[in-house]
Amino acid sequence: MPAVSAAQGRSTSTAAGQRRRAGRPSAAVLDKAGITAAALELVSRKGYDGLTMAALAKMLDVAPSALYNHVAAKQDVLLLVEDHLMSLVNVSGFEAGSWEDAVRTWAWSYRDVFAAHTPLIPVIAVLPVTDAPQTLAMYETVSKGFSDAGFPQEGIVPAIVALESFIFGSAYDVTAPEDIFESGSMADSTPHFTAAVRSSSAASGASAGIGEPGRQERGRQADAAFRLGLEALVSGLGALRS
Amino acid sequence: MPAVSAAQGRSTSTAAGQRRRAGRPSAAVLDKAGITAAALELVSRKGYDGLTMAALAKMLDVAPSALYNHVAAKQDVLLLVEDHLMSLVNVSGFEAGSWEDAVRTWAWSYRDVFAAHTPLIPVIAVLPVTDAPQTLAMYETVSKGFSDAGFPQEGIVPAIVALESFIFGSAYDVTAPEDIFESGSMADSTPHFTAAVRSSSAASGASAGIGEPGRQERGRQADAAFRLGLEALVSGLGALRS
DNA sequence: CTAGCTAAATGAATGGCATTCATTTAGTGG
DNA sequence: CCACTAAATGAATGCCATTCATTTAGCTAG
Incomplete structure (x- = not known):
């Protein structure tokens, strides 16, 4: 069950030297905690678009298919991350x-x-x-x-x-x-909304100095x-x- | 610009007979309204997993690449659907x-x-x-x-x-x-939550007859x-x- | 009238993705 | 020691969005 920090430590260093040969390794490389940690790091670095099974595998220095010995599907990885975030x-x-x-x-x-x-x-x-x-x-x-x-x-x-x-x-x-509420060229036909947007952003902008980024x-x-x-x-x- | 119902009518019938030959057709086959309508129908039949550019193209009796003359990306299709739903x-x-x-x-x-x-x-x-x-x-x-x-x-x-x-x-x-709130085997360690879940479902079940599906x-x-x-x-x- | 431009279609790639499968190897229980 | 199971590799699969070269149709300037 444990061996967490081992997997973690390996994954943090940017790449192991030589290829691992096929077959079961003496010490397990993967576990759920390590997968979760790697997924979180990947997300913080590349966002959710960057969270692919291939990228996750690479970060853990493992073949993509190896992940499927520990999770049934990518959805399970998301679930692990989600539960961690709740803590x-x-x-x-x-x-x-x-x-x-x-x-x-x-x-x-x-x-x-x-x-x-x-x-x-x-x-x-x-x-x-x-x-x-x-x-x-x-x-x-x-x-x-x-x-x-x-x-x-x-x-x-x-x-x-x-x-x-x-x-x-x-x-x-x-x-x-x-610019989500920028009505653009249709502003003329939506006077109430346009006015409301303007005055709400003025109001929130007033609380701190003007000319904000x-x-x-x-x-x-x-x-x-x-x-x-x-x-x-x-x-x-x-x-x-x- | 219009020709909407034409595209609509064609898309509803399940498949045109012979292949259309390459090149621009005399009357435009696609427009945004037709794409929107087909996307909505596809979603209602197969759900959002079934809404692929290929399936959409098939429903409109068109090659997938033809869609890209009218939308820049799939995201645009979703946007069309979204705006329609707002109405x-x-x-x-x-x-x-x-x-x-x-x-x-x-x-x-x-x-x-x-x-x-x-x-x-x-x-x-x-x-x-x-x-x-x-x-x-x-x-x-x-x-x-x-x-x-x-x-x-x-x-x-x-x-x-x-x-x-x-x-x-x-x-x-x-x-x-x-079963989203079914705590399963961990129920013992979450007594307050388990009790709350039980009594809330009892309360909502009581409003109509018991033994509901x-x-x-x-x-x-x-x-x-x-x-x-x-x-x-x-x-x-x-x-x-x- | 026609030369050229643009719009709208086809069809053949491309590359990325999750997932599966056969295979290999390492430990474990009877 | 033998069978079984767990955990890895590597090759393949199929789907998907998107791109590109090509073809054709209609419009418009000269």
Whole structure:
């Protein structure tokens, strides 16, 4: 089961010297932890387009087909990555402090983690938690937090699902291009929308100095929308408590 | 420019008799409307996995490479489909009636449309509205509705974005498998979550008779979470009005 | 009227991708 | 020590989006 750091160490160094000959090696080269780590590194370096079975194999200094002794399909690799990322979501607020603040901390960190990994969102949506221990652990902590805060039993899952839906959608929003709302040549025929876009970007731009690069401008707009929706959900859902 | 229904009519019949010889045909076979219609039909028959450039070409009785005279890449086909779907979203509530009801009607129909087309959600998130007239038209109507309801100019776009984020995330939730929250063998180590899952499915199952097939059970749970979050957002965001 | 330009089709590549299969080798349990 | 299983290689497969050379049709300038 272990031998993790061995696989890791090998994969980090840029290439082993001589070819490995065919046949089972004395010490196993691959395991799930090593595959997960290599996939994460590959994604951070080349993005999800660069995450191919061939590239993953190369990073682990292995033939592509070797991966299939450990995962049934590429989807399994994504699943491993996804479950690892869930362990990065901050649920510490549910251990102490108010329910509202716990939800805020959790939701912001959840969004931030997956904003950098939006291609995984479709995977999560379909992924039975059975195969994802970290994910399950997160749900347990959050559920307990809701329960302790006085939520009725039947309302916990719907409330979490509503928050998660908002979080996933908002993660996409973070990645949207800066000019997403530029109506271009049709601006004349969409006066209300054009005006609304203009004044909302002016408003978020005003909070920091003007003449900003513009790249973080999108981030600030995404943050504003997220804050707005999150506060609405926190107060609306919080009313369910007894 | 038109000749739409011609292309349409041809594409619907299952295959033309003899090969078309090389070279430009007297009447154009393809146009964007025909491509869009064929793509939609293909998706409804075979799903998004079945939407390949080759299959699309076959449905239109054309060589795959011919498509590239009308779209620059497959992404453009998805964009055409996406924009068409936006015209199916019900914004009629914003013409008359209360803001709350208009948002409810809009949000439910928006979610329902894209629940059947979740692979497009990543496309929308990155799509500048410039190239999507129907999408732009929807935003215009919704913006006007918010403005007329007394929203401050700077708050309109953030509010719409927050709602959309929730809608997209919820669309994914609709497609989740029935057993998504089945914790399986780890149930013992996640007592709070397991209990919450049990009682939430019992609660939604109780509204209709028991012993249901289970397939619509997921739909009812998704609806419950969506209703919960939507009502929270409607009341939270509605407070911004002057 | 015709020469040339552009648009719209075919058909034959190309390269990348996930996945499979036959084969080889190493350890393990009876 | 023998069979079995696990874990690697390397070669092949089939699908997919995309490109390119080529062909043909219609329009337009001179």
